[in-house]
Amino acid sequence: MGRTLSGLVGALLALALILFVAVPLGAVLVKSIHLEAPLPPEEMRRVVLGALDRLTPEERATQLARWQQALDPRARMETTAATLEHLEQKVGWDRRGAFDEQIAAAKEAVAALDPALAVRFETEFPLQMVILHKRVPLAFRLQDRLDPPSFETLRSGTRPGFSFRLHAEFLSSPHLVKAAWNSVLVSAVTTVLAVTLAFALVYGLRRGVVPMPGAVRALILLPLVSPPVIMAFAAILLFGRQGLVTRHLLDSGLGLVEADTFNLYGFWGVVVAMVLSYLPHAAIVLDDVLARHGGPLEEAAASQGAGPGQIFRHVTLPLARPGILGAALVVFIQSMTDFGNPLVIGRGFPVLAGIVYTEITGFQNLALAAALCLWLILPGLVGYALFVKLGASRRFTTQASNARPPELPVPPMARRALRGTALVTALAVLLFYGVVLAGALTRVWGIDYTPTLDHFRLDPEFESSFARNLGLPLVWSSLEIAGMAAFLGGFVSLAIAYLAERSPLPGRQLLGLAAVLPGVVPGVLFGLGYLVAFNAPFGEKALSLSGGAAILVINILFANIYVGVLAGRATLQRLDRAIDDAAASLGASLAQTFWYVTLPLLGRVFVLATLYIFVHGMVTLSGVMFLVSPDHMLASVGILMHAEGGRYGIACAMTVAIMLIVLVVLALLRLAAARPGLAMVAWPGAGPGPAIGRA
Structure with a gap:
């Protein structure tokens, strides 16, 4: 049982x-x-002929006559050209010319046909008219007489197939390639800054040189419990065109800058938002490694005469290498796939994840979005391969019983630098979340700073709160x-x-x-x-x-x-x-x-x-x-x-x-x-x- x-x-x-x-x-x-590939002309002709054959002779004649009478001059010219091409007759006018000239030329071409070709032309013209302009109405007229695959083929004029055309389009499109390189660039810069900052913070916390460690830890982790776009959003409130710092302090207050041109929109705005967003991810990975740090190894190095700088370079960093690589991989992958922060504060700085979002929500182009998503994970896979290779090149083992911070004093200059880094980071996080709280209690940020609770109202008739x-x-x-x-x-x-x-x-x-x-x-x-x-x-x-x-x-x-x-x-x-x-x-x-x-x-x-x-x-x-x-x-x-x-x-x-x-x-x-x-x-x-x- x-x-x-x-x-x-x-x-x-x-x-x-x-x-x-x-x-x-x-x-x-x-x-x-x-992909849905267009049907070849002859196959399309067979599909439409088969559909017309499902009409009774009376229905077919009546419907074709009605559609033919309703053709406007431009559609008649296009149908004429298609009919001549099917009859293997040269289309003797410039298809890129003005439509009035093309329409006149099409009439002349039909009038110049010999009698035999003219008969074939009159027979073929209604069929080409349906193929070009009336295929969809015909499909819906026959929907109850066609099986679903036949209906879809007639309606769309395509057939399913497999092709790497969209992947080739990505590689050949300057706009998409530029967005991909932008993604790699912003992710690489974010990774370097976030991992460096996280290491300094965690190292200072583990060595006990950071005051109020509980509060600092809480602030480091605070972005984990907020939506990922909040950092970009807060950066706009502070450093945007109507930002508290850029507009009201530096522009209107001190007259030092023009807020319309001097603001955080663009590359560096995205970097700042991403660094603060993914700082906790890097800190968690690094803390797990530094928690098992072999303090006695550093003490042994000091007993052999090594200075603080030598100990840090040759003992501390090599032991922390797995955590540094792991944190870098996590931050890089998160940054590559982030479309929220670039969408909010990027403004003219396209990234691949943002284009995926646009293709889906703006153009309903799921096929291209799927292809771009596969390319989006490629840098992450390369990063993982590098992580495995670099991580396997040098390995160190420490005993769990020795997992404690070293008792060596931190040099005064390093102590001040670590404390300063922790203080600046904590204040930055407090500032960003403080301005979000202030924005929730302000009527219109950047224009009317009157305190209000209207944004917290639940009255469904209060339209301004949506x-x-x-x-x-x-x-x-x-x-x-x-x-x-x-x-x-x-x-x-x-x-x-x-x-x-x-x-x-x-x-x-x-x-x-x-x-x-x-x-x-x-x-x-x-x-x-x-x-x-x-x-x-x-x-x-x-x-x-x-x-x-x-x-x-x-x-x-x-x-x-x-x-x-x-x-x-x-x-x-x-x-x-x-x-x-x-x-x-x-x-x-x-x-x-x-x-x-x-x-x-x-x-x-x-x-x-x-x-x-x-x-x-x-x-x-x-x-x-x-x-x-x-x-x-x-x-x-x-x-x-x-x-x-x-x-x-x-x-x-x-x-x-x-x-x-x-x-x-x-x-x-x-x-x-x-x-x-x-x-x-x-x-x-x-x-x-x-x-x-x-x-």
Whole structure:
């Protein structure tokens, strides 16, 4: 019975991972090369002839005569040219000339035909007229008499095929190539600055030279609980054309600059926004490495006469090398796929992710967007290959028992530099989030600074807050969707981890691999995959998930379960299998063992997985940008739309609401973890582990 249940659960989870992970990712690849190619002229002629044959002779004659009488002179000229070409007669006028001249020339060409050709011309002309101008009306007239593939072929005049034309178009388009190089450039600069800054901050925190370390840690991590475009948004409020600093201080106040020309829009604005957005990602990776730092090694180097600079270059940096490379990879990939910050503050600085967004929302060109998404992940794959190669070239091993900071004093100059860096970074984060709070309480930023609470109003009749469609109620919509995804995702991630580690099912490792796959692909690619795969699954519109809440919940769930799966597998690998065997020997089924034995032991992992999905569900943008609808909108998307439209007060109010909700949830979990006897609600940051995760 246990094995049967295990197999059934495993099969259901495998089916879910295939449908909601493998199929969307595969759909993007197929969409980029599965193109609708125009039918060749002779094949098009056969298709139209076959359709006309489905009309009765009376219908055909009547309809063709009506359409032919309704032709305007330009359409008649184009049909004449097509008919002559079909009859292998030279079109003797300039097809690029003025239409009046072409129309006159077409009449002369028809009048000059010999009698035999004239008869053939009169016979062929109606058919070419339908091919050029009346094919779509004919298709809909015959829709109930044609099977769906035949109807679609007649309507579109194309047939499905495979081609790398869009990939070649990317390589040959100066605009797209420039955007790609812009993406690489801004990502590289962001990576260098963010990793350098994160290393300085974490190093100072670990060495104990930064005052108020708890507050500094909290500020470093604060961007994790806010939508990703907030930094660009705050930069505009401070340093934009109507910015508090550029317009009111440097321009109007001191007269030093022209705010219309001296502002943060463009390349450096994108860099500043991205550095502050992805600083916490780099800090978490680096802190995990520096937490296991071999302090005695530095002390041994000092005992051999090495100076502080030599110790840092030859001991500290080599030991931190894996963390530096890992942090660089994470920041680079995140920056490459970020379209929100460039969209808000880039203004004339195109990046590839932004073009993907434009192709989907502006032109509905899913095929080109899919092709660009595949090129978008190429630099990340190259970066990963370099990470593996560089990481394998030099390896160092330190014992866990020696994982402590060195007791060597930090040189005074370095101490002052580290403290100054921490102070400036903390003040910058405070300034950026402070201006967001101020914007939420200001009537019109840059014009009318009158304090107001109007942006927090929930009255649906208060149109200026967009409360009916795009205002504060979207926060509650995000809360519902993220909450559902988090609750389900916590159990799903632990079930996958348990089956991958403890079940005897064949292919269980593939189950675990499929679950972590969304963690290594850009969110924009995963979201586009859902748009392509579930708009009309298997060609059936009735099965479409587009525009509903379900597709948002499923996307958020499967895009983020990899954290819980990895954490669950790591924990299970440290737990003795004898615990499960003992439960089984006492007659417990697989479900009972999982629920009463394994799940309580994985309480911390369950909370971590649920919390991670919830937080990301509240602030995610790239993965859900193409899946929202007027009936099911998310707050993070609404914030981007308001920021683009200059409605800064509403965007600020929504941001403040999201951050308050996330922080309240975190605080409640910490309080719950402090109560005795609550094994299932353990605070992920409590106890031993990276200090950067604890404020």
